[in-house]
Amino acid sequence: MVPHLITALTGPINELEQRILDSMPAIERWFRLEWMEHTPPFYTAVDVRNAGFKLAPVDTDFFPGGWNNLTPAMLPLAVQAAQAAIEKICPEARNLLIIPDNNLRSTYYLMNLAQLGRIFNMAGLNVRIGSISADIKKSTKIDLPDGDSITLDPVVRTKGRLGVKDFDPCTILLNNDLRAGVPGILEDLHEQYLLPPLHASWSTRRKSTHFRCYEEVAKRFGKLIGVDHWLMTPMFEPYGVVDLQSAEGIAALVSRIEGMLTKVKKKYKEYGIKEKPFLVIKADNRTSGNTILSVRDTKDLEAKLRKMGAGLEAGPDPLELILQEGVLTNERVNDAVAEPVVYLMDRYVVGGFYRMHAERGVDENLSAPGSSYVPLAFAESTHLPQPGVRPGGSAPNRFYMYGVIGRLAMLAASYELEATDPDAERYD
Structure with a gap:
């Protein structure tokens, strides 16, 4: 199944696709050199x-999460990437402990854990799942709807090491974003x-x-191509911290929103959008x-912001906001609005899927209850580009382009981790 764009396949996106395809040798060399200097997440x-x-x-x-959305055809790529990552970090690794999110009520999330365990087991590791949730007091086996199970x-x-009973891992993989804080x-x-x-x-x-890191990476990449x-x-x-x-x-906040909307409008005018x-x-x-909150104009914005403030979930820290240019999604799967999600491990694209939502619009967040998932054409290893095919006329070329954007974000993530590492030496 190849999703389609509802816009005409002309214009800047095809020019970008053509530049990326024409520059493929330079792009791959550029990524290789970057990974000599930076460690991917x-x-x-x-x-x-x-x-x-x-x-x-x-x-x-x-x-x-969501590793369960990767199809069996994607697993060899994920296993090879897992092997490469582990070899760099701990070549003698034998045991891997996965620490999941504390919210273990979602069957969907548990299937994600089972898939992660399967990937690393096929990469040659003994894998156990160890929970730091107070609700898990003993070894607990859970049967899953697909016939699989996890423990x-x-x-x-x-003695300063984490493990589970009779299992001492070399490497601990967090699948828990620790949004409530880091436990001791x-x-x-x-x-x-x-x-x-x-x-x-x-x-x-x-x-x-x-x-900020992504913008730095994208500027250098844009200059390259x-x-x-x-x-x-x-x-x-x-x-920064907002008072709603x-x-x-x-x-x-309204004043800042107005100023940024003006900047985006100038770019739209420049490109005739x-x-x-x-x-x-x-x-x-x-x-x-x-x-x-999506904002197209400042009409009734103050009332919307008051409502937003009233509906915000309390957090451990004061709320800080980011204002971000909205990017429409003009892709469709079965007439539902869709967006690609690219999965990467070490420095490799290993697969992905389309997140789609029949009840959401082109300018809305699709990661919401009611969303569903369709594997990307990465599933058939068709992410290898096809030089010579016209822009927009080839799913593999489109998916190669998605992989390039995914890798740019991953490179930005490595910059981010370096910049925020509390143990890194700083030279001013």
Whole structure:
């Protein structure tokens, strides 16, 4: 199944696709050189939006769930990438412990854990799943709807090392974004690799830091292939701590929104884009439960912001906002609005899927109850490009382009982790 764009297959997105295809040897060399200098995050998932006139990442996840959406045909790529990642980090690794999210009620999430365990087991590791949730007090087997099952064991800590009963891992893989804060049991581990590192978690992470790094990467990449980096980059502004309970706080935010909308409108005018631009207002320092508001104009905006403030989930820290240029998605699967999600491990694209939502619009967040998933054509290894095929006329070329954008976001993630590493030496 190949999703289709509802826009005519002409214009900047095809020019971008052609530049990327024509520059493929230079692009691959550029990535190789970057990975000589930077360490990729262990695994990532990148939400990409194709507006027909620009293609950009809108979110990058350091602790991706949803691995169960990767089809069996994708698994060999994931297994090879897992082997490469483990060999670099701990070549003598024998045991891997996966620490899941504490919310274990979702069958969908448990199937994700089973798939992750399967990938690393096929990569040659003994795998156990160890929960830090207070609800898991003993070894617990859970049967899954697809006939599979997983076993959750309570994590134990002895002599500065984490494990489960009769299992001492070399490497610990977090599939928990620690949005509620870092528990002491994960700190100061002795001779164990914790991946991703604690500073990748939402206890310290900011979306604005990631997009600042992404903008830097995209500017250099745009120069390499000779295109305006805006075609691959959502404009953004970190707002900082916001007060949605006072008239002054709301008025200040409205003023900033107006200013940024004006900047986006100028870009639209430059490219002759007829669509109406919009911004997405979301939490900079939270991932789960953050209210997302799409803004096309400032009419009735103050009332909307008051409502947004009333509906926000309380968090451990004051709410910080990021203003981000909205990127339409003009892709459809079975007439439902869709967006590609690219999955990466180490420095490799290993697969992906389309997130689709029949009840959502082209300018709305699709990661919401009611969403469903269709594998990308990566499933058949068709992400290898086909030089000579006209832009927009080849699914493999389109998916290769998605993989390039995913890798740019992953490279930005590596910059982000370096910039926020509390143990890194700083040279001013």
